[in-house]
Amino acid sequence: MEHRGVWIVGEQSEGRVQRISHELLTRGRELADKRETDLTAVVLGNDIDADDLQGLIDRGADRVLTMEAPELEHFLVEPYTACMMQLIERHRPEIIIAGATSTGRTLMPYLAIRADAGLTADCTVLDIEPETGNLLQTRPAIGGNILATIKTPEYRPQMATVRPRSTRPAEPQPGRGGEIDRQTAPKELLGSRVRRVDFVPDESEHGLAEADVVVSVGRGIKKGENVTVVEPLAESLDAALGASRDAVDRGWMSYPHQVGLSGQTVSPKLYVAVGVSGSIQHLAGMQTAETIVAINNDPEAQIFRVADFGIVGDLFEIVPAIAEKLREAAED
Amino acid sequence: MRFIVPIKQVPETNAVRMDEETGTMVREGVESIINPLDLYAIEIAIRLREQHGGEVISISMGPANAEKAIREAIAMGCDSGVLITDKAFAGSDTWATSYVLAAAIRRIGDPGLIICGERATDGDTGQVGPGIASFLDLPLATYVGKVEHVDNDVCRVRRLIESGYEVLETDMPAVLTVVKEVADPRLPTLRGKQKARKVEVPAWGADDLDTDPNRLGLKGSPTRVVKIFRPQVTRQCRKVTAVDEESIGPAVDELVEFLRQRELI
Incomplete structure (x- = not known):
């Protein structure tokens, strides 16, 4: 049987389908149209919201496949891999894309070995090669210094993860038709040698990777107490707080806030770098942001190379002035 | 307990230069280092050995000079290392790399924990640890x-995810991929360096491992690099200077107007 069809691996939390799934539908629809084939959204979980599943059809899927069981409520790599393998063997998709999230970046490499498939991490561009129909996967490497285009000529399925926030979520088009096939996951697929015994949510309001706006601090804030300088700005932009490695190594911010090669990769709509010099390692973690604003007293700082708008000057004067101005603008 | 730490030798990213004509990396004169994230894996493995006894073995697949990375790992406190090197491994993607490293770990035998850095700073895929x-x-x-x-039966860890952290308990043996927060890497000690100089680092090739020759190197890799190019610099930085009282107001106004035009506020 030939491999055909494009799949996206949706994500759910507490039974609600997450935004990354809709971003993947944007990518998947484009690929499926070019390939003249169907788009399937696969979601694993427990008791998934029926309206949310219909929402996947509305947003471009031709078919939704679920595997559901209490054991699948939270991501665990072994049962998720076993369920995906059964679906892959049954339906033989040609392309599978997932989010480059903590889930996608764990599930996909574990699964690709079992499926004997090629996998490309963290793609920013996906396309179809017209002559061969192969998936062309473009991704940054070497800290974002180069882009590489990769394909998987002989192995199927072709698998890729794409960065969250690197595309807009697909909009619903009410009235679209599609098939929703909900299955209870067979018991024999649900064994796991890893157990999730607890979960502790991040104390800060939103996670860095999911934020639309990120305000980051670097060595330029001079000391840890000075994080308060950016707080009003972050508040008026409804932003998550990020930090350069320098700021984290000095103990001014905790590691989960670190943006860059040894921290998190973010692609928000707006990234505001405050007193961040812009080492290659930092740029690698944020240069795919849609708009980048930099405030730094060094006109030669590397961060200006990737910025759309830069202010050269004293951040301790400028940042409060911006926050004040935004507050006034919001009141108007 | 036996701790196995797969490490990778990478170019020091700060020193990476690009050949403007070809768009490829200039590797000449660039120093090779242990992948910075692997240092956290080495450190936590050494600490666990200090608490629980046993040994830490670092393994690295790469060219012959990756032996240097193994010796550095031993200088930090690993007990021994194995270099995995063979022309047949050249061009391996993450699938083929995981395949060979898994075969090497099978040959070492009896792993307790296999601890990997979350990803390497050059390839930046994070796929080899899960692949192993x-x-x-x-x-x-x-x-x-x-x-x-x-302990011998179970390992409990904190897994950092987007919304917080999970506490996971896994049966042993297990594979962990670690991030920076796990432990601060120590510097090599004098005694470690002396040991690293003297110790024998065996080199294993394809013939030493139970592998299918068709699944090695470029031939065994599902993915192919079609082209490598430099990212287009599409951003034009509008840079305004606000170094005195008078210029701050206009600069801030200009920024806010810019954000408004882009519908960011």
Whole structure:
């Protein structure tokens, strides 16, 4: 049987389908149209919201496949891999894309070995090669210094993860038709040698990777107490707080806030770098942001190379002035 | 307990230069280092050995000079190392790399914990650690920021995810991929350096491992690099200077107007 069809691996939390799934539908629809084939959204979980599943059809899927069981409520790599393998063997998709999230970046490499498939991490561009129909996967490497285009000529399925926030979520088009096939996951697929015994949510309001706006601090804030300088700005932009490695190594911010090669990769709509010099390692973690604003007293700082708008000057004067101005603008 | 730490030798990214004409990396004169994230894996493995006894073995697949990375790992406190090197491995993607590393771990035998850096700073895929776990059919915990408990039967870790952290308990043996928060790497000691100079680092090739020759190197890799190019610099930085009282107001106004035009506020 030939491999055909494009799949996206949706994500759910507490039974609600997450935004990354809709971003993947944007990518998947484009690929499926070019390939003249169907788009399937696969979601694993427990008791998934029926309206949310219909929402996947509305947003471009031709078919939704679920595997559901209490054991699948939270991501665990072994049962998720076993369920995906059964679906892959049954339906033989040609392309599978997932989010480059903590889930996608764990599930996909574990699964690709079992499926004997090629996998490309963290793609920013996906396309179809017209002559061969192969998936062309473009991704940054070497800290974002180069882009590489990769394909998987002989192995199927072709698998890729794409960065969250690197595309807009697909909009619903009410009235679209599609098939929703909900299955209870067979018991024999649900064994796991890893157990999730607890979960502790991040104390800060939103996670860095999911934020639309990120305000980051670097060595330029001079000391840890000075994080308060950016707080009003972050508040008026409804932003998550990020930090350069320098700021984290000095103990001014905790590691989960670190943006860059040894921290998190973010692609928000707006990234505001405050007193961040812009080492290659930092740029690698944020240069795919849609708009980048930099405030730094060094006109030669590397961060200006990737910025759309830069202010050269004293951040301790400028940042409060911006926050004040935004507050006034919001009141108007 | 036996701790196995797969490490990778990478170019020092700060020193990477690009050939403007070809768009490829200039590797000449660029120093090779242990992948910075692997240092956290080495450190936590050494600490666990200090607490629980046993040995730490670092392994690295790469060209012959990756032996240097192994010796550095021993200088930090690993007990021994194995270099995995063969022309047949050249051009391996993450699938083929995981395949060979898994075969090497099988040959070493009896792993307790296999601890990997979350990803390497050059390839930046993060796929080899999970790949090794999958080939060895071992349980896996990724993005580990803290190892809370280890004994012969079970290991409890904190896994950092987007919305917080999970506490996971895994059966042993297991594969962990660790992030920076897990432990601060130590510097090599004098005694470590002396040991690293003297110790024998065996080199294993394809013939030393139980592998299918058709699944090695470029030939065995599902993915192919079609082209490598430099990212287009599409951003034009509008840079305004605001170094005195009078210029701050206009600069801030201009920024706010810019954000408004882009519909960001």
